[in-house]
Amino acid sequence: MSQTARRFAQIVKLKPQYLAEYKQVHARVWPDVLKQIQECNIRDYSIFYDDQSHILFASFKYIGSDYSGDMEKMKANPRVREWWKMTDAWQESLVPGAVSSEAGEPSWWKPVEEVFYQP
Template identity: 50%
Template sequence: MSVPHTKRICQIIKLKPSAEAEYRAIHAQVWPGVLAALERAHIVDYSIHYYPSLQLLIATMKYTGSDYEADMKKVAEDPETQRWWKVTDGMQESFVEGAEGSGKDTPWWTELEEVFRFDGKP
């Protein structure tokens, strides 16, 4: 059995303190079209964690496709995802200089470098 290549991704962004309740509420019922776009883009095992003392959102996911940039472009072109980002981007503050929102040329979330991994025994 062939196992697809997996790219692990970790990203951070700042959540505006005034938006915490709304952010939690919208993520309790993510729009089905947004999830479908992620699935079509080969994104799996996606989670977002919150670190309240620094207002950090920390997202982790795995990409199992073969062309990450092309798949992310398709996500950015998805109309329902674009509507979702219009709602959620307003709740966030990017750390990336010049960032104007999700799906643009300049990344909205900051991607973090992996410095350690332990996969355990296969």
């Protein structure tokens, strides 16, 4: 575990007709997916929705020391890939050339720059 958590934020567009389904599945995230997120050193993971732009904003802290390795572990989990396939269908990536969460680079969710932080 690293001494300092790294903060990440990212965005993707939700197809508005899938808002109810998106909220429903996130109210009951599959235990295998939650376990994998935890095992990959992700903490304080939140997703917010803007009903005007239909943007989903996600933020989380990474407390590990090998982010790339942990993301490979995440991607190797068949239940996580099943979850991504389901939720990706309800989203539109804002990253040119992005194909899916599972495909990797370019990233499905667009990383956004932190411009202010107050600890």
